[in-house]
Amino acid sequence: MGGSAISDDWEFTTNGARTLVLVGCTGNGKSATGNSIVGRKAFKSMSSSAGVTSTCELQRTVLEDNQILDVIDTPGLFDCSSEPEFVGNEIVKCINMAKDGIHAVLVVLSVRTRFSREEHAAVQSLREFFGSKISDYMILVFTGGDDLEDNDETLDGYLGRNCPELLKNTLKMCGNRQVLFDNKTKDPLKKAEQLKQLLFLVNVVVENNGGKPYTDDLFKELKKGATKLHNQATEVNSLVGYTKQERLELKEQMQKSYEEQLKRITEVVESKLKETTHRLEEQLAKEQAARLKAELSAQNAQKKSDEEIRKLREYLERAQRETEELRGRSGACNIL
Ligand SMILES: Nc1nc2c(ncn2[C@@H]2O[C@H](COP(=O)(O)OP(=O)(O)OP(=O)(O)O)[C@@H](O)[C@H]2O)c(=O)[nH]1
Ligand SMILES: [Mg+2]
Known part of the structure; x- marks a missing residue:
């Protein structure tokens, strides 16, 4: 659980540190993004069919302007498959680590996987659990920037092209605060630029919330x-x-x-x-x-219109036959 709280390095007073928490479904690149933020391989990140991070972990970094950042990496807390007992323990642990509150929640998504109903449900669960106020602290971090680049695509292009309704909702809910991350890049300029963009959004969130981190009872x-x-x-x-x-x-x-x-x-x-x-x-x-009902009524409407087309076709065929018969008869009259 929280471990021993009686230790010499227990920090009682606030030190102006900002706390960022990485959340999102398993494998979306939370730990890799955490590493990009702290600038070192602090969190374990790898491809795996099962969850890699098994418990919350905090790593600290000091930025060039001396701002302290505490980055908390989490396991896939709100994944559909997570057990409430496990999630409960981890949430308590995470809140204990965050101590004075959370300055920004980084919701990690990946452009390399489809935005599924489960992804949406995970964000919804977070909101249901902490209350809708948590949305004011959310920033969407899309990992896989290298993949988009390989396809000559930008984040705006990716989000503009056939963006699913659920993702549009999520973006809107987070005040359209989104940033693209390439956690694979070795280019120091690119690393610095994407971090700058993220920190800019963190500043926006902090200012919007009057400098107050998210806390609750x-x-x-x-x-x-x-x-x-x-x-x-x-x-x-x-x-x-x-x-x-x-x-x-x-x-x-x-x-x-x-x-x-x-x-x-x-x-x-x-x-x-x-x-x-x-x-x-x-x-x-x-x-x-509701979706099923809508699909059924669409199917019924289709059936109805198929039936009407069939009737119309029959009617036309009959009309054509009658015209030809009439023509035949009038031909016969001419012979006489
Ligand atoms: N190409 C590419 N791969 C990435 C990027 N970010 C993360 N990955 C890869 O995605 C895989 C999963 O990354 P992790 O950081 O372990 O993901 P996680 O969300 O922490 O996963 P869990 O700890 O299991 O919840 C790893 O193989 C990473 O190398 C990225 O920007 N580009
Ligand atoms: Mg991880």
């Missing part, structure tokens, strides 16, 4: 627990008349009660996730039923 609750533990640990350190062993035992007790609190919060998250999934499944089923 879950963040506050977790932070309260961690702060309490930190304060208690400091108090224990300053206690006089206690042996080293006694202090250690006290700290262990505190850690245990903190872990119990984390467990309770994780259970709340899990049940909220189950509700979210249930609501979305119902919504999807409704949409599917």
Whole structure:
């Protein structure tokens, strides 16, 4: 879960760092994008039929202007196949890492795969879980820039050409904040340019949100627990008349009660996730039923028009036969 929160490097005060969280379906290139942002191979990224990243991980980088960026890579949290217990644990872990909140959510998509219903459902789940306010923090990162380039295509061209309705909705929901990334490039200029574009969008998001990172009750609750533990640990350190062993035992007790609190919060998250999934499944089923109904009525309309064409053809054939008979008869009259 959250691991031991009593450690020497526990940062209690904010240090002006900006926290970016990478989300998206498995294999879309979250970890590769994380590596491009921090400028080193910090996250494990590779092609695989199964998920590569198994747990949330934070890596820090300091930009040229001394801005600190904390980048959190996540496993495919809102994939349809993810179990609520696993997702619950990871969300709590991610929020614990983000401490003061999230400055931008990077929704990673790939131009190398179709934008599927599952991709859309993953973004919807995120919104359902954190609330629609989370959309104000979202930026869409499209990986596979090299593939587009090979086809002499731009991101605008790719999105303009037969863009599926669901993707259009997603883009609109994210305020059309999108950027293309080529995580394979070795060109330092290209690397710098795409990072610049992303950081520009991060600045837009931060400004639009009045500098306030995304937080909710879950963040506050977790932070309260961690702060309490930190304060208690400091108090224990300053206690006089206690042996080293006694202090250690006290700290262990505190850690245990903190872990119990984390467990309770994780259970709340899990049940909220189950509700979210249930609501979305119902919504999807409704949409599917509506689509089926529309398809059926289109089929019926087609059948009806086929029937009308058949009748018209019969009518024309009959009319033609009658004309020919009439012509035959009048021919016969002429002979007489
Ligand atoms: N050609 C190309 N391949 C990319 C790009 N970005 C990522 N990939 C490849 O896509 C595959 C998956 O990348 P990852 O970074 O592991 O994807 P992920 O989203 O972190 O996957 P999980 O950890 O399993 O959820 C790897 O083989 C990457 O090399 C890109 O911009 N261009
Ligand atoms: Mg990964």
